[in-house]
Amino acid sequence: MSRASRRRKDRPGPAGFLVVDKPVGWTSHDAVDAARRMFGVRRVGHLGTLDPLATGVLPLAIREATKLAPFLASGEKVYVGTIRLGVATDTYDAEGQATRSHDGPLPSEAEVEAALVHFRGAIEQIPPMYSSVKKDGEPLYRRARRGEEVEREPRPVVIHEIRMHHYAPPEIGIEVRCAPGTYVRTLAHDLGEALGCGAHLSGLRRTRSGTFTAEMARPPAEYEKEAEAGTLEARLIPPEVALGLGCVSLSAVQARRVAHGGDIPVAEARGAFERAPDPPRPGDRLSALSPSGSLLAVMELRPDRRLHPLRVLNES
Numbered sequence: 001m002s003r004a005s006r007r008r009k010d011r012p013g014p015a016g017f018l019v020v021d022k023p024v025g026w027t028s029h030d031a032v033d034a035a036r037r038m039f040g041v042r043r044v045g046h047l048g049t050l051d052p053l054a055t056g057v058l059p060l061a062i063r064e065a066t067k068l069a070p071f072l073a074s075g076e077k078v079y080v081g082t083i084r085l086g087v088a089t090d091t092y093d094a095e096g097q098a099t100r101s102h103d104g105p106l107p108s109e110a111e112v113e114a115a116l117v118h119f120r121g122a123i124e125q126i127p128p129m130y131s132s133v134k135k136d137g138e139p140l141y142r143r144a145r146r147g148e149e150v151e152r153e154p155r156p157v158v159i160h161e162i163r164m165h166h167y168a169p170p171e172i173g174i175e176v177r178c179a180p181g182t183y184v185r186t187l188a189h190d191l192g193e194a195l196g197c198g199a200h201l202s203g204l205r206r207t208r209s210g211t212f213t214a215e216m217a218r219p220p221a222e223y224e225k226e227a228e229a230g231t232l233e234a235r236l237i238p239p240e241v242a243l244g245l246g247c248v249s250l251s252a253v254q255a256r257r258v259a260h261g262g263d264i265p266v267a268e269a270r271g272a273f274e275r276a277p278d279p280p281r282p283g284d285r286l287s288a289l290s291p292s293g294s295l296l297a298v299m300e301l302r303p304d305r306r307l308h309p310l311r312v313l314n315e316s
Contacts, residue, residue: 011040014294015064015313016236021217022050022058034220035060038227047072048180048209049132053093054079056206057217064313065239071285071298071311072242075210076160079176081201083188086170088198090144091130092185102197109167115194116162116174124154125186157182171202211244212237239295239313240287247287248299248307255290258297263306290315 020031028049035044045066047059056079061069085106089096107115127133129144135152143150158179166173176184185201192199207214216237226232240247248269250258257264266280282303290296297309 010042010063013039013041013063013233014236014238016062016238017047017065017212017242018060018062018223018232018235019212019216019218019237020058020060020223021214021219022055023219024055025052026220027052028058031058031060031220034224035062038223038232039063045069047212048077050206051093051185051204053095053201054204054206056204057209057212057214058206059209059212059242062236065242067311067313068239068243068298072210074180075212076208077176077178077180077182077206077210078208079178079184080165080205080207081174081176081184081188082203083172083174083191083199084170084202085172085192085195085199086197087200088189088192089200091200092128092183092189093201094203096130096200100198104197106169106197107195109164111195112164112167112172112191115191116164118194119162119187119191120159122156122158125157125183125190126152126154128183128186128189131183155181159187162187211242240289243287243295243298245285245287245298247289249289249293250291250296252291255288255296258288258299258309259312261309261312263299263302263308266301266305266307269307285310 018035022031028046032044032046036042039062041063043063043066045061047061047069050056050058086102087098088100090099127140129149130141132139132141135143135150159176159182161177163175164172165175176187184204188199188201223232223235226235254264280301282301284301286299287295288297288299292315294315295313296315297312299307300310302308
C-alpha cells in the first residue's frame with residue numbers, strides 16, 4: 001500500500017501534540033501505536049525515546065505536527081531517578097544481569113556528592129550496548145542480545161544540572177537536567193565506576209521534555225476513555241503553543257504564497273514584530289498563522305529582510 005493511500009484513510013482532524021505519561025513496561029513505540037489507534041491516523045511520532053523501565057513525559061506529534069519534530073527535539077530534558085549502588089548490570093539498569101557486586105562499604109554521602117561534580121557540564125558518554133544507537137547500520141541492542149560487545153565511540157553530551165536529593169544506601173535519588181542524547185543509565189553506570197562500587201539505574205521518571213511538562217501528561221488509559229467519548233481531540237496542544245515562538249497572522253494572499261514555499265517581506269508581517277522592543281534579526285523564527293488561526297508554517301527571517309518558510313503544514 002502506498003503512503004498516499006494510507007494517508008487518505010487517516011481520520012481528519014487537527015494537528016497537535018499529546019503528552020503521554022508513559023507507564024512502566026511500555027516502549028515509546030507502544031505509545032505511538034496506541035495513539036494511532038485512538039486517533040485513527042498513521043501520522044504519529046514521539047519526541048524522544050523512553051526506555052521501558054522509565055515513566056513520565058512522552059510527547060507525541062499527531063498528524064501534520066510530525067513535521068515539527070526537528071524544531072522541538074533539541075529541548076532540555078529533566079529526569080528524576082534512583083541509582084542502586086553496589087551492583088553493576090549489563091544494561092546499566094534494573095532489567096539487566098548483574099556483572100559486578102560490591103561487598104565492601106558503600107561510599108558516603110560526601111563521596112557521592114564529590115563524584116557528581118565531575119558529571120556536570122559538557123562530558124562524554126559511551127552509549128550502552130543495550131541501546132538503539134546503530135553500529136554499521138544495526139542497532140546495538142540486537143548485537144547485545146547475540147552476546148556481542150562492540151567498540152562504541154564516546155559521544156558529547158551536556159548535563160546542565162545534577163543533584164542528589166536523597167541518600168539512603170544502597171540507593172540514592174538524583175535529579176538531572178540535561179541536553180537531548182544523554183543516557184541517564186550510562187550516568188548511573190559511570191558514577192558507580194567513579195565511586196569504585198559499581199551502580200545501575202533502578203528507576204527513572206522524565207518530568208520535562210522541552211516545553212512539555214508532567215502537568216500536561218496523562219496516562220494512556222485516561223486518553224483511551226476520552227477517545228471513546230469523542231473528546232480526545234480537545235486534548236491536543238496546538239503546534240504554535242508547543243513551539244513557543246512569536247506569531248504572525250497571514251492574509252489570504254500571503255497564506256497562499258507561503259503554502260507554495262514563497263516568502264514575504266517582514267515589513268508586511270502582522271503580529272509578533274509590531275510591538276517588539278528590539279527589531280527582528282536574521283535567524284529569528286516565528287509561527288505563521290493562516291487566516292483561520294491554525295499554524296501554516298515555521299518561518300525564518302533572512303538577511304534580505306524577508307520571512308522564508310522552513311516547514312509548511314497542510315491545513316486540515
